[in-house]
Amino acid sequence: MSAVESLAQTTSGLRQLQLISTLVESEPLDNNGQVGVGALYEGAKNRGAARNSVTHDLEALQNSGWLWFERSAAGIQTVVLKQPGVDAAEEFEALKTNPRFRSRQIRKAVLNWLYDLHVQGGEASRVTDFLTSPSNEHFGERYTADELDRAVELLLDQKYMEAISTFDGGSALPTITSKGIDLVETGETATSSAPGGDIYNIHNSGALNLAPRSTNATQSITMTQGQVKQIEETLESLRLMLSPQFIGVTDEVAAEAQAILGDVDEEIHAEAPSGGKVKDWFMKLVDLAATGTVQAGVNALEAVVQQGINGIG
Structure with missing residues (x-):
């Protein structure tokens, strides 16, 4: 799952992807990628939505490095599209079709x-x-x-x-x-028969759920090769998402988060993998991501982690 696909799993992320796509399709005002946003505010007004809802989404896109704008006394009049935003819009359109x-x-x-x-x-x-x-x-x-x-x-x-x-x-x-x-x-996909293969018996010290600070209960979980593969796919998506620009964290936090992914990857390929350790590392990862300033990116990352955890059962 790519970073754009992950972002589209959240309500705010989907809305922002639709917004950047609309801007990319707009008639440019010059050769520098500048486009007007007046129609966006007018559309929000016609839908009965608050004006600041558009402003907040534009701010999120700017924090993601997808566009740039200067706010005047009259508000945001135009934005300048940046290449990462154009790339995200094109990937989003490709996903839809x-x-x-x-x-x-x-x-x-x-x-x-x-x-x-x-x-x-x-x-x-x-x-x-x-x-x-x-x-x-x-x-x-x-x-x-x-x-x-x-x-x-x-x-x-x-x-x-x-x-x-x-x-x-x-x-x-x-x-x-x-x-x-x-x-x-x-949480698997209907493409073929349910996966078989080797079975790993994992003893978990807590409920595999990302409900923040929930009460844990000891349980034993049987993990198939298909479930291990799903965690591998989760790690692949998270590696793409854990950039300072995507979730708005410092380089140090991003490096620490990538190290956690390395620990998870090593654990799930161990002879006797521990579901408790995987859960603890994922919870630590979510805590690190929560320091990010790009909320849509943080929400998308948390959704991907939750999907991986749900795959374990």
Whole structure:
């Protein structure tokens, strides 16, 4: 998961990515990447949003090094786009349109939709109800009926969901299976059969959850190779995110955080990895990130860490 993809997992981060994309697509006022922001404030007014909501997002983008502006007595009139901001906007647009990424994400979205219906005691009359649900959302855009058909075909084939075939070729009364529930709760992606392989028995001294300062309870966790692989992917994303510019920390803090990632990487590849140690290091990492001044980046980092922890179970 890239830094931009991670940022898009949070509400504020997604909003800021949409904002930088809008600015990049705007007509420049000169050859130096300067664009006006008046339309942004006007749009906020029409939506009934506070004017300072736009200002705060622009400040966050400036803290990230994506743009620059000077505030006058009249407020922010124009901004100058910087190359990192242009790059982020282009990567964000690529994420929204990449068919392979969208295919993977819609499978997650459909399963999560069915899972939520299951735990709430609800039901859907047809699979196509997904298209009009709040779950039909991909970085601010919606999935198509064709994408849904392909996702449902795979989920049915791999027994992650069940449905009744209708005479018109559709699927009625969709429900999530126990296999699908397990997939959602372990945070994995519906691409193939559940991973097997060697099993590591890990004794953890605390609940693997990033709820700050929560009460811990000793538990034993069995970690599959697939779960170890997910932590490896989490580490890869975190290495990209732990830059002074992305979360607004000092070089010293960034270096200390990178060292923690090294400790985690060494631990998960040990002969007898300790889930308790991994949890403690991740909590220390979150504490370091909390000193950052770019809140959207900090929130995105915490979301990635939480996803990795959820993968352990």
